[in-house]
Amino acid sequence: MELSTAFDFSGIRMNTERIWRQILTTDNRCRLSGLYTSAIFTRMSTDTTNLLITKSLTRKFGSLVAVNDLNIAVTKNIIFGLIGLNGAGKSTLIKMLTTLLDPTSGDAFINNVSIVDKPNKIRELIGYVPQLISADGSLTGYENLKLFACLYHIPKKEQRARIQEALELMDLTQVAKRLVNTYSGGMIRRLEVVLAMLHRPEVLFLDEPTTGLDVIARNHLWDYLKAAHAKYNMTIFLTTHDMEEAEKLCDQVAIMDQGKIVVTGSPHELKRSLPTPNANLGDVFVHYTGGHLEQGGNYKAIARQRTVSKKLGG
Ligand SMILES: Nc1ncnc2c1ncn2[C@@H]1O[C@H](COP(=O)(O)OP(=O)(O)O)[C@@H](O)[C@H]1O
Numbered sequence: 109m110e111l112s113t114a115f116d117f118s119g120i121r122m123n124t125e126r127i128w129r130q131i132l133t134t135d136n137r138c139r140l141s142g143l144y145t146s147a148i149f150t151r152m153s154t155d156t157t158n159l160l161i162t163k164s165l166t167r168k169f170g171s172l173v174a175v176n177d178l179n180i181a182v183t184k185n186i187i188f189g190l191i192g193l194n195g196a197g198k199s200t201l202i203k204m205l206t207t208l209l210d211p212t213s214g215d216a217f218i219n220n221v222s223i224v225d226k227p228n229k230i231r232e233l234i235g236y237v238p239q240l241i242s243a244d245g246s247l248t249g250y251e252n253l254k255l256f257a258c259l260y261h262i263p264k265k266e267q268r269a270r271i272q273e274a275l276e277l278m279d280l281t282q283v284a285k286r287l288v289n290t291y292s293g294g295m296i297r298r299l300e301v302v303l304a305m306l307h308r309p310e311v312l313f314l315d316e317p318t319t320g321l322d323v324i325a326r327n328h329l330w331d332y333l334k335a336a337h338a339k340y341n342m343t344i345f346l347t348t349h350d351m352e353e354a355e356k357l358c359d360q361v362a363i364m365d366q367g368k369i370v371v372t373g374s375p376h377e378l379k380r381s382l383p384t385p386n387a388n389l390g391d392v393f394v395h396y397t398g399g400h401l402e403q404g405g406n407y408k409a410i411a412r413q414r415t416v417s418k419k420l421g422g
């Protein structure tokens with residue numbers, strides 16, 4: 109049945125565990141494969157507020173290494189952008205971090221909780237908006253929210269206020285009683301964002317949230333995401349192949365190429381690391397990936413992207 113397919117997160121419950129501390133030792137310092145500035149390394153090696161770290165995280169599909177020995181650290185309460193072309197391994201990484209896919213080797217920790225050892229606990233800590241449409245088009249926006257509120261075990265007496273707040277935050281109050289399949293692409297994405305954060309996750313994962321949206325809807329979604337981020341102080345981990353998006357939205361970015369992180373830092377730091385004056389993030393990408401902006405992806409990835417674009421009306 110359509111409804112049941114929309115919800116993989118039946119085990120998710122409200123999480124009250126909020127106090128934590130991550131102390132990086134020399135042993136679990138991030139060992140990125142490529143280049144990054146010493147300033148970034150210093151921050152990563154001494155920072156005690158990393159919410160998410162990966163340790164040699166690897167996923168293979170047969171002989172293909174989709175995610176290759178990945179070591180990254182994401183500070184609490186930032187918007188982190190993973191940039192890469194189609195086929196770079198972004199979705200595979202997000203699927204492992206959200207426990208939808210087992211790593212071949214390595215591990216990752218959110219709030220010190222291992223994705224390998226404690227997947228159920230991880231699901232309490234996260235929200236996830238997948239690349240493909242996840243809201244149920246045959247329900248209204250309100251019904252989608254109500255259903256998620258039940259699945260997240262949000263206490264009944266809190267549900268109404270929380271749903272109302274979510275609708276207001278994403279400017280969906282006026283369309284709450286309309287079927288989602290009558291929504292614009294931008295409205296669908298906004299609804300999916302609040303569905304995924306209704307239980308107030310520590311970290312919200314967004315896989316290419318603006319792919320398929322027109323420029324105006326994309327820019328609006330950035331504003332809504334920034335507002336949600338500011339209001340709830342939550343860490344956002346998003347993937348994108350849109351350099352402007354990474355530049356406008358993200359505090360820190362990591363460029364992923366063929367399963368590896370080649371560089372990480374703030375957009376400003378990365379641009380400054382290039383000898384070229386007035387470099388933009390596109391220049392940074394080309395510089396660190398060896399200049400193959402046009403490559404990436406395969407038939408399946410591009411077909412999937414077109415399906416999302418068609419559904420979102422972009
Ligand atoms: N289930 C799968 N089976 C086999 N290969 C896969 C599977 N999922 C992803 N891949 C391959 O892994 C690589 C990375 O894919 P993906 O993580 O979807 O990249 P991105 O999200 O950056 O576009 C691609 O070459 C893709 O074809």
Ligand SMILES: [Mg+2]
Pocket residue numbers: 198199200239315316
């Ligand atoms: Mg992807």
